[in-house]
Amino acid sequence: MSTLVYEKHLDDIRVEFDALYTWDYERSRDGLNRLYEKAKRAQWNVSDDLDWSTPVDPWRLMALQAEETGVPAGFPGRALAEVPNSPVADWDEDRWIDFAVHSQCTSLSQFLHGEQGALLCASRLVEAVPWMEAKYYAATQVVDEARHVEAFHRYLDEKMPATYPINENLKTLLDDLLRDPQWDLVYLGMQVVVEGLALAAFGMMMGTTRDPLLRQMIRYVLADEARHVAFGILSLEEVYGDFSSTEFRERQEFAYEACRLMRRRTFNAELWPSFGVSNEEVEALLPPTRGQQAFQHLLFSKIVPNCKKLGLLDHRDGWLRERFGEMGILQYEHASTEVEELTIDSAIDPVEA
Ligand SMILES: [Fe+2]
Numbered sequence: 001m002s003t004l005v006y007e008k009h010l011d012d013i014r015v016e017f018d019a020l021y022t023w024d025y026e027r028s029r030d031g032l033n034r035l036y037e038k039a040k041r042a043q044w045n046v047s048d049d050l051d052w053s054t055p056v057d058p059w060r061l062m063a064l065q066a067e068e069t070g071v072p073a074g075f076p077g078r079a080l081a082e083v084p085n086s087p088v089a090d091w092d093e094d095r096w097i098d099f100a101v102h103s104q105c106t107s108l109s110q111f112l113h114g115e116q117g118a119l120l121c122a123s124r125l126v127e128a129v130p131w132m133e134a135k136y137y138a139a140t141q142v143v144d145e146a147r148h149v150e151a152f153h154r155y156l157d158e159k160m161p162a163t164y165p166i167n168e169n170l171k172t173l174l175d176d177l178l179r180d181p182q183w184d185l186v187y188l189g190m191q192v193v194v195e196g197l198a199l200a201a202f203g204m205m206m207g208t209t210r211d212p213l214l215r216q217m218i219r220y221v222l223a224d225e226a227r228h229v230a231f232g233i234l235s236l237e238e239v240y241g242d243f244s245s246t247e248f249r250e251r252q253e254f255a256y257e258a259c260r261l262m263r264r265r266t267f268n269a270e271l272w273p274s275f276g277v278s279n280e281e282v283e284a285l286l287p288p289t290r291g292q293q294a295f296q297h298l299l300f301s302k303i304v305p306n307c308k309k310l311g312l313l314d315h316r317d318g319w320l321r322e323r324f325g326e327m328g329i330l331q332y333e334h335a336s337t338e339v340e341e342l343t344i345d346s347a348i349d350p351v352e353a
């Protein structure tokens with residue numbers, strides 16, 4: 001049983017938006033119809049389809065992962081050991097393995113909380129979108145997201161030593177998404193940015209973990225998430241067709257802000273203090289090594305090509321293209337948007353056009 005101390009168990013935010021009935025039951029959107037049919041056939045059950053009797057020793061698996069991948073335990077935070085007067089200079093291998101296990105707990109915890117955010121956003125879309133086939137599809141996503149929350153919670157609870165609270169940048173973004181009265185921004189923030197980041201982060205964990213249970217679980221989750229991103233793209237392509245330049249500009253800025261918040265999320269701020277190192281020390285001392293940057297940038301590898309597909313990258317003389325260039329993530333504009341296993345090697349050798 002993993003431990004988690006919450007300051008409070010319930011957290012409320014006030015949201016106001018229009019819930020829409022539609023009396024037009026015709027389904028004319030072919031892409032959304034096919035996605036809905038696919039979603040109904042692809043349902044799976046956390047209780048029955050995963051082998052929960054699989055024994056998991058996170059420390060042994062982490063040592064094995066470091067040995068087999070050649071990526072040292074605790075990467076990329078481990079770069080801190082190399083700086084002069086480093087507060088972690090005397091950590092031995094066991095300490096780094098423990099740090100890596102807890103780092104995995106923080107990632108899984110953010111997946112868990114992000115999934116709950118997705119659950120709330122998807123249910124919100126059921127109420128707010130004007131098209132019947134989008135309401136049908138969003139309803140299947142509600143079930144998917146509930147299943148993902150269930151899966152990550154069960155894995156953390158039964159197999160890992162700790163669950164960490166939500167990262168404040170992720171919480172800020174989820175609050176912003178849920179508060180916004182414009183439903184297309186819920187799509188853009190959740191289905192394109194947060195889920196795009198999840199596709200990459202899940203792909204990275206699937207590519208590195210040595211636990212067959214976690215691998216299988218992520219494989220199932222990824223198959224669902226790929227549909228969710230497709231749902232966002234299909235819906236937004238239609239909405240954006242009618243947008244004015246000003247409305248489009250607002251979406252560009254929203255996508256940029258969401259990406260900035262998500263980049264700050266990757267500092268692992270929940271973790272360091274419990275290992276006796278303050279976040280100020282980490283930010284001041286940790287040099288942005290090539291490997292560490294590549295690792296962070298890889299997380300955006302699914303978001304950038306989808307922003308391009310939606311026309312957000314190049315509107316207004318390429319405003320967002322320039323911002324993504326400054327963030328160092330523009331090289332992913334031609335990257336694949338398919339579900340795949342991602343490795344650090346694929347980050348360090350940038351994706352070709
Ligand atoms: Fe999900």
Ligand SMILES: [Fe+2]
Pocket residue numbers: 118145195224225228
């Ligand atoms: Fe999702």
